[in-house]
Amino acid sequence: MKLTLNNFDEETKNVKKNNKNWIKVGLSTCGIAAGADVAFATIKKVLQENGSDVEVIRTGCAGKCYAEPLVEVKIEGMPQVVYGNVNEEVATKIVQKHVMGKQLINDHIYLVKDA
Amino acid sequence: MWKYKKVILVKDTDTGKETVRFSELFNSALRDRGLDGEVQVIRSADINVYNQGIVVKIIPGNITYSKVEEKDIDLIVRKSIKKEEALKEIQIDPKDKQVRIVLRNCGIIDPENINDYISVDGYKGLKKVLEQNDRDKVIAEIKISGLRGRGGGGFPTWMKWSFAKDQKNDTKFIICNADEGDPGAYMDRSVLEGDPHSVLEGMIIAGFAVGAKKGYFYIRAEYPLAIARVELAIKQAREKGLLGNNILGTQFSFDLEVRLGAGAFVCGEETALIASIEGKRGCPSPRPPYPSISGLWGKPTVINNVETLANISPIMHKGGEWFAEIGTERSKGTKVFALTGKVENSSLIEVPMGITLKEIIYEIGGGVLNNKKIKAVQTGGPSGGVIPEEYFDTSIDYESLQNLGSIMGSGGMIVMDEDDCMVDIAKFYLKFCVDESCGKCAPCRIGGKQMLELLTEISEGKATFEQVDKLKLISKAMQKASLCGLGQTAPNPVLSTLKYFEQEYVDHIKDKKCVSGKCEALFIYEIIQDKCKRCSLCQRNCPVEAIPGDRDKGYAIDQKKCIKCGKCFEVCKFEAVNR
Numbered sequence A: 001m002k003l004t005l006n007n008f009d010e011e012t013k014n015v016k017k018n019n020k021n022w023i024k025v026g027l028s029t030c031g032i033a034a035g036a037d038v039a040f041a042t043i044k045k046v047l048q049e050n051g052s053d054v055e056v057i058r059t060g061c062a063g064k065c066y067a068e069p070l071v072e073v074k075i076e077g078m079p080q081v082v083y084g085n086v087n088e089e090v091a092t093k094i095v096q097k098h099v100m101g102k103q104l105i106n107d108h109i110y111l112v113k114d115a
Numbered sequence B: 001m002w003k004y005k006k007v008i009l010v011k012d013t014d015t016g017k018e019t020v021r022f023s024e025l026f027n028s029a030l031r032d033r034g035l036d037g038e039v040q041v042i043r044s045a046d047i048n049v050y051n052q053g054i055v056v057k058i059i060p061g062n063i064t065y066s067k068v069e070e071k072d073i074d075l076i077v078r079k080s081i082k083k084e085e086a087l088k089e090i091q092i093d094p095k096d097k098q099v100r101i102v103l104r105n106c107g108i109i110d111p112e113n114i115n116d117y118i119s120v121d122g123y124k125g126l127k128k129v130l131e132q133n134d135r136d137k138v139i140a141e142i143k144i145s146g147l148r149g150r151g152g153g154g155f156p157t158w159m160k161w162s163f164a165k166d167q168k169n170d171t172k173f174i175i176c177n178a179d180e181g182d183p184g185a186y187m188d189r190s191v192l193e194g195d196p197h198s199v200l201e202g203m204i205i206a207g208f209a210v211g212a213k214k215g216y217f218y219i220r221a222e223y224p225l226a227i228a229r230v231e232l233a234i235k236q237a238r239e240k241g242l243l244g245n246n247i248l249g250t251q252f253s254f255d256l257e258v259r260l261g262a263g264a265f266v267c268g269e270e271t272a273l274i275a276s277i278e279g280k281r282g283c284p285s286p287r288p289p290y291p292s293i294s295g296l297w298g299k300p301t302v303i304n305n306v307e308t309l310a311n312i313s314p315i316m317h318k319g320g321e322w323f324a325e326i327g328t329e330r331s332k333g334t335k336v337f338a339l340t341g342k343v344e345n346s347s348l349i350e351v352p353m354g355i356t357l358k359e360i361i362y363e364i365g366g367g368v369l370n371n372k373k374i375k376a377v378q379t380g381g382p383s384g385g386v387i388p389e390e391y392f393d394t395s396i397d398y399e400s401l402q403n404l405g406s407i408m409g410s411g412g413m414i415v416m417d418e419d420d421c422m423v424d425i426a427k428f429y430l431k432f433c434v435d436e437s438c439g440k441c442a443p444c445r446i447g448g449k450q451m452l453e454l455l456t457e458i459s460e461g462k463a464t465f466e467q468v469d470k471l472k473l474i475s476k477a478m479q480k481a482s483l484c485g486l487g488q489t490a491p492n493p494v495l496s497t498l499k500y501f502e503q504e505y506v507d508h509i510k511d512k513k514c515v516s517g518k519c520e521a522l523f524i525y526e527i528i529q530d531k532c533k534r535c536s537l538c539q540r541n542c543p544v545e546a547i548p549g550d551r552d553k554g555y556a557i558d559q560k561k562c563i564k565c566g567k568c569f570e571v572c573k574f575e576a577v578n579r
Helices: A008-013 A031-033 A036-049 A089-100 B019-032 B070-082 B114-119 B124-132 B135-145 B157-166 B187-194 B196-210 B224-239 B270-277 B306-318 B318-324 B357-364 B400-405 B422-436 B444-458 B465-481 B487-489 B492-500 B502-509 B537-541 B565-570
Strands: A022-026 A055-059 A071-074 A080-083 A109-113 B005-011 B039-043 B053-057 B063-066 B173-178 B214-220 B257-260 B299-307 B334-341 B347-350 B376-381 B387-388 B410-418
Touching: A008 B039, A022 A036, A022 B214, A031 A036, A031 B224, A036 A055, A036 A089, A036 B357, A071 A089, A071 B053, A109 B465, B005 B019, B005 B214, B019 B053, B019 B070, B019 B224, B039 B124, B039 B306, B053 B214, B063 B070, B063 B157, B063 B422, B070 B257, B114 B135, B114 B224, B124 B135, B135 B196, B135 B306, B135 B318, B157 B299, B173 B196, B173 B270, B173 B347, B173 B537, B187 B196, B187 B224, B187 B306, B187 B376, B187 B422, B196 B214, B196 B224, B196 B257, B196 B306, B214 B224, B224 B257, B257 B270, B257 B357, B270 B299, B299 B306, B334 B357, B357 B376, B387 B492, B422 B444, B422 B487, B422 B492, B444 B465, B444 B487, B444 B502, B465 B502, B492 B502, B537 B565
Parallel strands: A022 A055, B005 B039, B173 B214, B173 B299, B214 B257, B334 B410
Antiparallel strands: A022 A071, A071 A080, A080 A109, B005 B053, B053 B063, B334 B347, B376 B387, B376 B410
């Protein structure tokens, strides 16, 4: 459906509804070079193994180059955090401990959002 | 539900060594009061406050304490955990120094999904522009905003647009310059990869304002992911009726195409870039005429940098006055920098104009890597210069940086410490320009080469002060007579290091010494036998087996084999390796 000046507001009003719970992985050249594609695949796989419906979203670079790969996690009722240096092991932990176990993870939090 | 009600983030922001101990102390204090089931203590990797001792953050509520000592722990638990009170004496209120306009969506939205961009007010700027249907109004709004070119030149964007708009010609072009090439710079790549639609929208609005029907993305071929995402964005925008014929159902038509740059640095210069798109060799031509009057295929052409274009949509959507409130009197808005080099947190940052280098390095960058002594910051890449520590309080804007002998540039910001030799730095940038010179004009082609030879002589200890005078003389000629910005600005790194670090040149020429240990011809590594404890660490770390010996006889460096990598110097715990 093509947008026009007339239908723009109506057509774009509900264009995108994010899942209540989501995980964003920074997949730009910088993140991928640091292994973000591995983190992305691991998170998807482990979520599936756990039967979780948390949405995994690809994003661009969030800016904290020193901590790539970066993964942001929003689970309802919990602080929204950005994890850094997320290798395969940490990616697995993010799903098992944060998403399923509802606990934050040590040594990898680089930012807490909307605290 | 969350397992806990609160979380205490702990981080030793000085050395990092005390993080574990303090988080244990908090844990036991919580256990003593039976709160360990309600509160999780987390060792934070970064708490976004630096060199402030033990920093503790309590969430929710975001109460932050700095310089926390052991004696404070029980009080923090009693007051801020059991109750909601804050300890005023140690409380701090860390403010985020960054302001995100260009990077507003980077790391937030999916760059490969146009709906994600639309859901965050994407294409609303374009919609407003087409509803108003008034080209002069668009340019007037940009004028109010005070936006200036972010590629480094700082030319007022509205003026460029206005010149092109006033040309009576049925064919006009918009070009997005994404030929980012400064060493250490990756701002444009990140924007194109993280939020390509924001740049597209800027180009479409520019097309409407000047009356162009066609635009080109000139992206360097070394950015394959950026190219793929831009091409996908173009396809999606066409499908939505945001690009192509009759955009949003109006009379306005505009389309975009991607052109790849083959990696020549000079093609970032606008006239060379145009030649490259035309299929010619990427060489600059004299200006005037400026591209706004006669550019691509002789037609009026607006060339804007990626970052400039990413600013357009928010300006149109929120208004020029909103934008003009950010920044300084003559430099409005924000600037994206790629902060790299000897800094703790290498990062891509966006800061309001007028911020100081000190704030950037210490409050965002987390200070100098490994607590070494800072020497300077380089901005503007091969066209810029170095800024020594004395000037770190200077406001960052186009004019102040220029007054310091550097430039804003496109956004590379490289921190240099005591191990960086300024002669070597000047040589590095000059060599870059010599390699990248297109060779069309003599001042750049010959002058650059001559300057590099003079600098090489200095770095090898073979020079006299006469060489410095010659450097200055050639610099002047290149600045005045070169055809384009590459040659005109190539001497800047040399001149600014000469201006602020003359002593280092004197050291190289008179004493034949390079104290930073970069100019290989001027030093050797030696083991001081009196200090050597014969631990063999240097021998084990030497990559070329240039340190024969054993624990009984001691060690010595074989100068013939030594490649002067400095590994032995770094690893020695007893300062027994001399340089």
